[in-house]
Amino acid sequence: MYSNFKEQAIEYVKQAVNEDHAGNYAKAFPLYMNALEYFKTHLKYEKNPKIKEAITQKFTEYLRRAEEIRAVLDDGGPGPAQNGDAAVATRPKTKPKDGGGEGGDGEDPEQAKLRAGLNSAIIREKPNVKWNDVAGLESAKQALQEAVILPVKFPQFFTGKRRPWRAFLLYGPPGTGKSYLAKAVATEADSTFFSVSSSDLVSKWMGESEKLVSSLFQMARESAPSIIFIDEIDSLCGQRGEGNESEASRRIKTELLVQMQGVGHNDQKVLVLAATNTPYALDQAIRRRFDKRIYIPLPDLKARQHMFKVHLGDTPHNLTESDFESLARKTEGFSGSDISVCVKDVLFEPVRKTQDAMFFFQTPNGMWMPCGPKQQGAVQITMQELAGQGLAGKILPPPISKTDFDKVLARQRPTVSKADLEVHERFTREFGEEG
Template identity: 90%
Template sequence: MYSNFKEQAIEYVKQAVQEDNAGNYAKAFPLYMNALEYFKTHLKYEKNPKIKEAITQKFTEYLRRAEEIRAVLDDGGPSSASNGGDAAVASRPKTKPKNGEGGGDGEDAEQSKLRAGLNSAIVREKPNIKWSDVAGLESAKQALQEAVILPVKFPQFFTGKRRPWRAFLLYGPPGTGKSYLAKAVATEAESTFFSVSSSDLVSKWMGESEKLVSNLFQMARESAPSIIFIDEIDSLSGQRGEGNESEASRRIKTEILVQMQGVGHNDEKVLVLAATNTPYALDQAIRRRFDKRIYIPLPDLKARQHIFKVHLGDTPHNLTEIDFESLARRTEGFSGSDIAVCVKDVLFEPVRKTQDAMHFVKTPNGMWVPCGPKQQGAVQITIQELEAQGLASQILPPPISRTDFDKVLARQKPTVSKTDLEVHEKFTREFGEEG
């Protein structure tokens, strides 16, 4: 079976060399990259050491050539030229021609425009989410701290062969806190944080999407130490060779592969962090680029208890520790997002009570709070009547109670199905590790 990979690689190489010799670098580059992927797969199965050595040598040659071509394309060099091959690379000008000179008219302006669009991806204000706000996920937090905090604060730790992790994939059902964890990284890290989604990197213009990817990584290298967070990476990097895959989609994936490989670049201070709800949809070559693949599961009992407290924050309530434990037990199967929605709904219950109240009591500090008709000091009056008397600013909703949660939980159901969980657990057994 593996001989097919070799044949396919050779076929791609023939086409790549043909386009390369003709000077059609934009066409030659993706062909070289496809050939390299097939050679890599073949090497996994090849048993003969002499053949392996020969293929490895060829692989290195083609990889070097692909990098040279990419450098030409990145520098705004010719996508087609008459002298082709290594001669074109050797004759590449060291500096770009100014606008109006040579053939590079508008190239700098185009790059500036692409970079201006990506500038919005830089998170300039810290999201103010600390590690302690993230419930559970201890091993995920530890791994991210090793990759993000330690290299900046203690660079002397990373000597010899010890290197920081360079690429993390966070996967799990929707709403389990993957993006929340990324926000904690943005808050805690002393690094430039780029937060991008597929819409930031996909352009309707031919060839612009891969330039956006290239520029994103280049900006990250220039701003190092830096972190690139790609949310919903599956929408950019689905399986190659699918029937509905477009040429543009294939080129974006190839560019992401090349950039994540980091050949010819010092990427030690650039961390790629990506999140997905559908890890099986990822292209296997891109999946392999992530040296850490961490499963972000549904929160356990203690984590759910913590999430209720985090989302309630300093809102007045009269819940006890026993109440929080009880709520955590009742929400088995809920994601962090489900609990956040539940608390958001509960936060409005006191407001609803205040709007519907027929009796209010005046507190010692002069505020009006809704109450029952039999409470001492109760006055039969509505919120509208208090407002009409000019007392709107003195009306306070009551503190949140356990019954408010009971009312909301009676109508709320978890959003993650057992089938979703089974898919992620299977992926973890095959390729991942527990968060």
């Protein structure tokens, strides 16, 4: 029953967009309002959070457009400027391509539904990860810059037979920064960034998954230059012909192959970026579509040293440069994610010390800090007692020290095994290149 509300809403939206484009604002306004009512009712019943989010986004878009039209109608003007930025920004993307003739009626609501489902894949906010935040991986960063930034900023470089790279596969052990690198690309590139997971593209409805893949590439071409990032691509594109392969997954793979081939389309400005922890699980035809396959290895000594500094940030600490070097030497075999977890744990050490402390001293600026009994000015008191005296806001944990790190590292082990590394190194020798 409730799916009728959505279909009814889409029908009203189509009519509203047609009237809007024709400049009949007095007719478009009530149609938008009807659509919004139906969308609102549908949202009450919709259980799928992805669809809910996509519909809410559309709802906001149409509401904004309706408000613009109402403002103009109230002023008695002819209507919002068709070429104005605001009109373009809120122009619904689901508008019928041919003015909504009889033949297109069955097609457009379906297309609108697929696009609404994929809309949440577009990253509109920049993740704010700069190239410098990514430790090491110089050749991977250089290759991505060649593919992503140069073609947009310096299109004149790519003339004759020189073409930018079209598909990148980032592979390596878990936690080495493949997705982090993709975030840096999203921040630094002046492109539309689509970040999709396998769950975005797999539908329980027969035949819908490959339409989603096709719609994704269509949206990327329309908003080029754009980047499609597929995380954990192995879950979508395992080896064909395996016993546990479903009919749906075979069709997704075929559609992905066709779209990546780009037959009949101008895909010069669409870059596909994918990440996997298990490159051998990938179907070989898919693997061949990635013209750049870059190994993202465990961080080296210098990169680990940089990571400790980045994760500590501006948290008060008293570590010297040689302390950071010594930490990097002690964490041979740690992945970027292992170091992140280690620092997260260390950040709580001063808090634990403050909670357990029996003695505190008062700093010159009136703050209370934990200390040993022999410290000059030490007062025997606990954190709870200080808080009881109304001094909760005056308690300060001590700065992080090297011993805090030693304590945490004594109980932490790297998560990537030697066998894992050997698999990736073998794949690099056969098919890849070093990052």
